[in-house]
Amino acid sequence: MADQHKILLDESEMPTRWYNIVPDLPAPPPPPLHPGTLQPVGPDDLAPLFPMDLILQEVSGERYVDIPDEVQDVYRLWRPSPLYRARRLEQVLGTPARIYYKYEGVSPAGSHKPNTAVPQAYYNAKAGARKLTTETGAGQWGTALALACAMFGLECEVWQVAASYDQKPYRRMMIETFGATVHRSPSPLTAAGRAQLEKDPDHTGSLGIAISEAVEVAAQSEDVKYALGSVLNHVLLHQTIIGEEALLQLAKVGETPDLIVGCTGGGSNFAGLSFPFLREKLAGRIDPVIRAVEPASCPSLTHGVYAYDFGDTAGMTPLMKMHTLGHDFVPDPIHAGGLRYHGMSPLISHVYELGLMEAVAIGQRECFAAGVQFARAEGIVPAPEPTHALAETVREALRAKESGQETVILTALCGHGHLDLPAYEAFLSGRMTDEAVSEERFAAALATLPAVP
């Protein structure tokens, strides 16, 4: 249809396999290292935290992994997710570009996070776990895991970064509605939390600290496991269903993207959208530019170093080679809480080093301006995280307007902003700031990098 907005797939068209990009890359990614021995970690090192099915996915060299029937059944509550042509935004911008966005806000938790929360809960339940612990920033991940645990009969305990816990109470309420327990992080419940509270009783928290707390609790009991919402290979793997669907949907309307743009915090949404397209690019079938957008206040790809670092603040995780600002870096409490992470997924970092993708950093006020423009044109209020991708989409659409090129842009609207409305209020009332991070602060955090020969 000439004026079609949504490109839908039937449930029967939903992909039944996740895509693992590792075997298709020209070089293998560097392995994670044990922080004591500095030797590559093996499956057994990870067994206290994760069930073996997920560990095997983490190190898999297989190109495709079948999605279990039980996971597919839950996916079908909202999947396949719609691909939209942003016709009304194109009109407002007066651009000849054709803008498509894959909308993951249709999931029950309101973001792409259930794509991995559901299989993580499934594999843990199958392996006999009783409870999962996790961290959450803005709360998208905590909500997703709480829901997935409710569906597979697991208890769920969530450490939420204090800044978000205080600023956005609705997220906590939603997590509790799904039956999980939420703690403000840093909390007095863990050694990692107490250490931070001793330094600063009013600590606003960080993802790195919340991870330390959740990992600490999981490591203490056999039947309590830990779940991570981004960064790791198996998380990125689960998210590839986004890009696999988008490939089918664009094919339905005969389009090939010139540019794929997504926001990056830990990187799972970005990888989920772009890796299936990167497979096609590596095979020479398409040639899109693939571009990550990160917040100017937490720019791990564009301002960090590529080095071995811890995934958490207390130094309890394996060492991962990634673009990092230093595990001690505590980002400003910007509104896109899901992007406030000191590092970048090792797999994305590797892809970036291989020159297969680009990255830019944008300040939050430009992002929210794009978010408001998008909301008034397309109707959907975006989460703060994908406003970063929208800001770059708007920049590119305006470049297309100047050049007259009919650029085809594909982006991921990875969540709605219903529970982030105080951020919009701050923006609309002029209270939102864009403070530059000083070079001294970056340098101080990088000085804490562990020494790896």
Added chain:
Amino acid sequence: MADQHKILLDESEMPTRWYNIVPDLPAPPPPPLHPGTLQPVGPDDLAPLFPMDLILQEVSGERYVDIPDEVQDVYRLWRPSPLYRARRLEQVLGTPARIYYKYEGVSPAGSHKPNTAVPQAYYNAKAGARKLTTETGAGQWGTALALACAMFGLECEVWQVAASYDQKPYRRMMIETFGATVHRSPSPLTAAGRAQLEKDPDHTGSLGIAISEAVEVAAQSEDVKYALGSVLNHVLLHQTIIGEEALLQLAKVGETPDLIVGCTGGGSNFAGLSFPFLREKLAGRIDPVIRAVEPASCPSLTHGVYAYDFGDTAGMTPLMKMHTLGHDFVPDPIHAGGLRYHGMSPLISHVYELGLMEAVAIGQRECFAAGVQFARAEGIVPAPEPTHALAETVREALRAKESGQETVILTALCGHGHLDLPAYEAFLSGRMTDEAVSEERFAAALATLPAVP
């Protein structure tokens, strides 16, 4: 597919006409009366408030009204909306009943309200209006109208019931994100508001008072019009697209409903779902029971009288024959703000008097218990309003479990509860109450009914 969750329609299958039940009823509904002359109001009496296209729809005797292309184009941002089979809820309840729900929370505003907000903004813009005024309770309607006005270039001014304005600030923020202005009602900006504030400076407001304020402002300027989110015939007309789609969707899976259940405040969601099925019932093609569910604290159908009354508190609207608790009745500040209206749509009241539907009233704690059960099984956190329909659905599913009958239940999940999470927190923490309304309070409000011979 045997385990299908969603029954989707393509954009090309979206109905292109609204359905007007009036010509199909065995008797015509009583006309609205001018409060001064007690004579039926004519189109000219309504012209200060509404554009002529909507007035003609209000009094139309045509069975079908074409949906303008411009309205269809906006509808397609989210329509056709999905029909879900609640398989996971059925499993949790252990019922042989098959439960279907039509989900309107996929709209940008998160409820069914844009179905009428969009055409109302369109017809007003077409007629040269500059601004629309309106009231809102929980905020669903205000959000929908703000969005529709943004899309058709109109200003929008919203009076929000004070209880909701204070309890649920996220709704105001969302309305403002779409570019509209929100006032706490009663406000000092109108004579109607000032009169209430003089009586009680801490007044928690009501829909009736907020309507008075919005009508007062609209009546003062030629290019400012008023928009109502429920109750009136043209609003119910626009909502029939819900039921028309559901008919197509159930036909796709070969199902015929035994019971249709929806929540009722002003009645637009209930009529939207049920009237197209009632047409089929009146024609003898199906025979479902059609049942409205209202809150025990505001039970206009089950506890009100069928009489001429004002639509607002200040007595500025025409007199409408409807089930009413008296226009002076201020419902308790229950969490389903969208159901806190003293009257019931005249058209639904007439259908009820004709014996074509049933009604029950349920207290809010039972409703929220059903809402939490639904959220944990199906993933979607329902708005407080449709938890009333869910509570009755659960009752009926458990009856089916006892009798062993494979009852087919169709209900409307008319909105999500993302912006109503404080209500869930109140329920989960045990702070939610179910106070019975005293007979004295009902009697006092009914004593204010206007005398109509």
